[in-house]
Amino acid sequence: MAKILFLQRDGYESFGVMYLAAALAARGHEAEVLVESQEKASFYDKARALRPDVVAFSLMTGLEGWAAQAASRVKATWDGPVVAGGPHATFFPEFVAEPGLDAVCRGEAEDALPDFVEALAGGGDGAGVPGFWVKTPSGLVKNELYPLRADLDSLPLPDRGLYRRRYPELVEGGGVEVLAARGCPFSCSFCYNHVLRRLYAGKGRYVRRHGHDRLLEEIARERRDRPGGVRYVGFVDDLFIQDRDWLEGFLARYRAEVGLPFTCAVRANLVDASLVRELSASGCKVVSFGLESGDERLRNEVLGKKISEEQILRTAELLTAHGIRFSTFNMFNLPGETLALAEKTLGLNLRLGPANHPWSGLLQPYRGTRVFDHIVERGLASGEAMQAGLFHQAVLRQPDTEALTAFNACFYWMVRLPRWRRPLFWLARHGGGLTERVFGLAASLHRYVRLMEPLEGGNPWLSALRLGWRRLRAYL
Structure with a gap:
């Protein structure tokens, strides 16, 4: 051994x-x-x-x-x-x-x-x-890559006790995250899914899902073994709703056998009224989906989302009507982006209503992705100059990069407090790195609390403060 x-x-x-x-x-x-x-x-x-x-x-x-x-x-x-x-x-x-x-x-x-x-x-x-x-x-x-496992259910259940045994504080809280599938069928230019499909060409089917029995077994085990029990489930695969036949069968069993509130990821062009009704009836309380940019050209031509503004607005309308909170994903410092174009992203998020608690970050153009090639081919930056990292770091340098970095830092608060958008942006631009960190930490805490309220029930502030303290320790 x-x-x-x-x-x-x-x-x-x-x-x-x-x-x-x-x-x-x-x-x-x-x-x-x-x-x-x-x-x-x-x-x-x-x-x-x-x-x-x-x-x-x-x-x-x-x-x-x-x-x-x-x-x-x-x-x-x-x-x-x-x-x-x-x-x-x-x-x-x-x-x-x-x-x-x-x-x-x-x-x-x-x-x-x-x-x-x-x-x-x-x-x-x-x-x-x-x-x-x-x-x-x-x-x-x-060596070449190992072929993909065709049957995900042949893998043993993840060893969740690995962290519980040594760091019980890391598994505090009432939620358990579950990975229902591997792979995404879409090809956004900033994402690695299209690169992975190319790497695995001829080595098996790329998009695979766990069976209903396996997922329900995993959730049941965590409800039994997790200290304090489980109050909600987070389905954290790239796109929970991609296979509607699989989804309908699973949700029917989830309602009957689990019955806990849950969160998942959707895609605006796949959302319709019947889907949202089904999600809501099964206990879905929070979803996330990619908005990326409020500018149609940046979103669809540069980032390859192939999602219209109308689909985004319709998704928000349906989710709001069924009492489902949501979080949009947004990116700034896109190739060719100006502050005026970033304002369009803010404007579209504001139109989505108060159920929206957005996340934002700066574009990380990873080598091998199409957005990386787009930047290099247009002479916006050399490949050597772009060392992608975490989402608060600007990789691409262009005329409005500093302004876009500040815009990203206060974006959450400009959406939540639109009347204060101008002074918030001024503070982000002139307050330095510490101000940006404070904005980011405060946004993380507030966003966490508001999205957890319908899942945790009661007052999730205590767990949010513990999360915030762990993040603050990372800054110090």
Whole structure:
């Protein structure tokens, strides 16, 4: 039996880590997780004390700098294998060149990682395992991706106890998140789904869903095992409503067997009156959907959404009529965007009414996506200059970037408090980075509370303040 230690910077339950821990356990191995934000100064000492056989990272882009530094620190006092996986390693496998890393894994890894661990346990270097790029004495070995699992239900249930055992404070609250599907059939230019489909060409069906029985079993297990029980369910796949036949059958059983309020993601061009009625009758209280930009050209030509303003307005109208709160996703600093175009995004959000509690961020043009190519081809920036990270960082530099960064920082409050939009924007532009952080933290807290009210019931302020304190600690 091998022990695999996952290192993580921020305090949250990672689906990737939980699925991998379960896959490793099914093959007789043990997984542990250490979260730096929880351990603080003792993080590396505890990592060494656990004496793992393999150290692993599951990374989103934006965390690669932290992971490279952490891998080097681990390697300074420990000579075991260090591997990285997750979205960043999948799309940027050259990350393996970091001195602290021995290998990266591309794509879904429930089969690949256990195979790699067992190859190491047998005295090999794992260089023949599909999905892995491995450093060897004779050079870098690059393998093709593992084929996709056709049957998601053949995967073991994610190991949610992984975080509960060490960090019970991370699973406080009444909600449980469930992943009903993998993959999205749409091809927005800023998203990696079209890149993943290309990477997996010939390796299996890309969009797959769990069966009704499997999802209901997962929810039932969490209702039984989660401290404090479960008061609501969050379906966190990219697009919960994409298969209407599957959805109708599932919602009928969910109403009868679970009956808890839930939240999910929709797409405005797929929403109609019958769908919203069905969602509402089944307990849906909150949805999210992408608006991205209030400018038709930016939204549909540059970002490839293929969604009209009328569809967005109709979706908001239907959701409001059925008492469903919602959160639009919005992006700023798009290629060619001016402050005047950003005002159109604000204007469209204002037309959606008070049920809207929007999220916003700055465009992160990831290499390999069509929006990245759009920027480079038009000479707006070089590929080398665009190092995408987290959503509060401006990557693309253009004439209105500073103004758009400030606009993004106070966007939530301009939607919620439209009479104060001008002084809010002035404060964001002239208050510096600390003002932007304060706006962001306050917006996160308020948005969380208002969206959680119909799910948690009562007063969710206490859990919101705990969440805010964890985020504030990350700033300090």
